[in-house]
Amino acid sequence: MTQKEKKLLSCSHLNIGYENQTVLEDVSFDLTRGDYLCVVGENGAGKSTLIKCLAGLMKPMSGSIALAKGLSRRDVGYLPQQTAIQRDFPASVREVVLSGCLNNSRLLPFYTKEDKARAAKFMAELGIDDISERSYRELSGGQQQRVLLARALCASRKLLILDEPVTGLDPIVTAEIYEIIKEINRRHHTTIIMVSHDVKTAVKSANRILHVKNTVQFCGKTEDYVKSAVGRAFIGG
Amino acid sequence: MWEMFSYPFIIRALVVGILVSLCSALLGVNLVLKRYSMIGDGLSHVAFSAMAVATVMNWAPLWVAIPVVIAASILLLRLSANSRIKGDSAIALVSTGALAVGVFIISMKSGINTDINNYMFGSVLAISKSDVALSVGLSLAVLALYVVFYNKIFAVTFDEPFARATGIRAGFYNMLIAVLTAVTIVLGMRMIGALLISSLIIFPAMSSMRVFKSFRNVIICSAVISVVCFFTGLMVSYQYSAPTGASVVIINLVVFAVFCAVDWVRANVKHN
Incomplete structure (x- = not known):
């Protein structure tokens, strides 16, 4: 399989917001099949808004979200809040x-x-x-x-979009749910995009991290994120 | 008291009433769950206003009311979905506004107080021979559409974001619910009355939700309650020469109390 065929979803230069207020600027990333992407960031950073865009619930102000050939909205599984x-x-x-x-x-x-x-x-x-x-x-x-x-x-x-799946759950159940999601990713090669404010667990299970705070702070592999300045500050804090 | 069924107007009321009760019971569950309980109230006032205009202009009331109320229904669902006027206040605005217009128009023409009274509180005599075919046809269409789209209506009611994200045309199904509700309200309000019609939407749904836990059972129970209450209410109203609408609503109230009691007893028995 070439790199192009494996690509499942690509976002380029997304600007997201409500009415004339931009929440999140210039987001670009690609996902390949089997990726587990965790979107992290503080409250109000625009995580959930981004997810709504990816799930097709709102249109980006500009930029594009392209699903791979042969993939449609019907191939998206979504877990809303x-x-x-x-x-x-x-x-x-x-x-x-x-x-x-x-x-x-x-x-x-x-x-x-x-x-x-x-x-x-x-x-x-x-x-x-x-x-x-x-x-x-x-x-x-x-x-x-x-x-x-x-x-x-x-x-x-094929693609699961999860919006804060563990909100309000106790630590034991939270760990269980994370384990299940990881298992789905591993066993079925389901591509996963998950919003989480629990960055510590995120870096344990996801292979890619997107850290946002009105703009993209970090986008890349988890092992690089852990070493990066922005990652260390956020995980440590 | 069985001689009541020898009157053609009672039979007409019975047939139309049972069908409308079924429609409102089914849609009622969705409307109550979507927090649109009062939409029936708002729409029936719009229907009142439309019928007032029709009466003054000498047009056929149903043919005027149905399109107007459908438009109002879509507008209400749209309004509360994306604007600064929230659901409950939008309904209150439309409801009182339409009522005022209706009363104003009808007062321009003297001598039709009986019509006001009939539209407000309903009358079994309201269903004329020519209305029966239209009412039966429309309510059967509402029932058929509801059954065909049952699963999708469930999905859109339970979780609209999920439905939309997975490619279900939620906008279309919301519109469908709005149109079906509008038709049901117009058909039902002349018998039950503009002031009481929303109880037909709310009571059976609330009663069955007390006792049943799955959506399908709630829907089935709601339909049964609604039909039984209408039938009983019609007999009571004949027996005591009371208004049909009020009688049906009172029976519904009694059933609601019984179901609440069942729920309470069950919860307490479990505890002990």
């Missing part, structure tokens, strides 16, 4: 996970056998098959994140 609506939403785990398959079902109104098998497979993989009939709103935070991860995997195994 939880919304208030979900806290009292009556839905079983199975229903939530299955809804990730919708982008495969084209015009069919109902789920196919393959969809159901796919959902069952990922529920088993994430260890939530035994609670598939329970209500999503009654689960613990860690279980809810597993459900949302299974749903994202149903949507795609």
